[in-house]
Amino acid sequence: MQVDIEDLSVEIAGARLVSDITLRAGSGRFVGLIGPNGSGKSTLLRCAYRALRPAAGAIRLDGDDLHALGVREGARRLAALPQESASEFDFTAGEVVAMGRLPHQRSGGRVTARDTAVCAAALERVGAGHLAGRSFPTLSGGEKQRVLIARALAQEPRVLVLDEPTNHLDIAQQLEVLALVRDAGLTVLAALHDIDLAAAHCDELYVIRGGRIVASGPPDEVLTAELLAGVFGVRAHRVPHPETGATRLLFDRLPTP
């Protein structure tokens, strides 16, 4: 499913946080959003999973205006992992995954055999079948993230939106989560704070600063030393990976004038 964000602007309490953003994620592509803190990445993604309403512009899923769809219909097409991890409620991992079926269920309706099967399959797919009965708040960060990806998969969406999914994870967990997302076979739109990880995993990158897109394209073309100096204020070195030859990035502070 192709995602088109068209001239999207977001205002909160009179402040314009995102201005005229246009972005396309082709079907099955992994598209990364990078930018400094406060650049508007999360705001843009909140519009995509409908926690915010844009002031102008539209988000289209294969041409359909997302905000014109019912909330449940939208959630059947697009699943999200928001950044919040506030819940202190003692849900089991299995119960958290079962919430993914919500957009497919009627209020007060019964859980169908298919609901149960989809949830079990989603948990297995992320290698977390053994966690089903465990208390979600007591899981490690990596386990939680896997369970939340399973919840998103249980929604049977065509698009997956992730807001900094690798935050607070150790490096092995970060690589594992990104691999899971890559292999899900969905159109992915993800905000990532680690530029080098983003470069290694995304098909395309959009660089956002001050609520505007300043560059976009394949990571190799976008992540030039000039751009990284201008947007992130760092000195970047592009070096080939010793085994794969892919371009990787090393960072230093910019020399102080």
Add this chain to the structure above:
Amino acid sequence: MSTDLPVLRPEGSGPAPGAPPGPATAAPRRLPLPPLLAALTAALLISVLCGTGLGAAGVTWAETLRHLRAGLTGGTITPDEVSSYTIVWELRFPRALLAAVVGAGLSAVGVAVQAMVRNALADPFVLGISSGAAIGANAVLLFGALASLGVWALSGAAFVSALAAMVLVYLAARTPQGLTPLRLVLTGSAMYYGFSAVTTLMIFMAERGEAARSAMMWLLGSLGGATWASLPVAAAVVLAGIGALLWWARSLNALAMGDETAAALGVDPDRMRRGLFVLAAAVTGAVVAVSGAIGFVGLMVPHVTRMLVGADHRRVLAVAPLLGAVLLVWVDIASRLLLAPVELPVGVLTALIGVPCFVLLMRRRRYSFGGA
């Protein structure tokens, strides 16, 4: 409660991906729902029977059962049984039923409010509705307002001022982004103190000693005013409220995970919270109107329920009302018997019994709103 409760937090982070499933000890124990519901329903029936049979005035069990049968089937009694019949059928039985209704309502609303503001300390009174109701009730008790309404004056005034308080809290807490949990709790708490100050002032200004005493009794919560007339409205509102909450149980789960998660799952958090707010206010208003502000039930029962059956609101909302009903029937029995013939305010007893039980349970199971 069984004594060998499992520890919720196993060491380390569990087995690696692909490892064989860990031992079942890692799973939090959840009581199976059907037997639990059956046991609680049976307990509730027995409790209501005990609430009808036990009391300061000596009415034998045989008499109690005979009068209940007479009342339920429209049977006849002999003239010398009139006083014991009145005690059983006109006083104790509706009172036990009202205790069950109030306990169920406060517990269900407690569950809803805790999920709505995602705060473990929230209870039905955190929104300031009960103290708003107290203003109306006190106007009737102390100054004889609405005297033309007769027996309906007290509950009518309490309900109307509860709704007025709700509108005030809603308007004060509302932001362009909707009702946010923290703002709701803060506004509700602030209004609570404001309304309480007005109530205190009213008691202070009132001259009639006995009226001030009944106002105090009402503030602490009492089922002493229970009559058949006070039952239908309260019962209907409570049952409708529980039904609606069960209907929304899955959406409540999503809301408990956070507003953004709820939105991503197709649940509009702001709409949901507005609906819950109105529901909580209506049920609290209806309950407080007939029983005063009985504290602690709405805070404690939801937590105890989660300890028993986990956090899934479909289970919690099935169990909590029954548990709350049983609890309040017994607390009311105790309030009548402990210092008989003097009657203790129910709210004093719910706190005196509830606090130690709650602390004990919590320490045993390392519980805080569920897990971590």
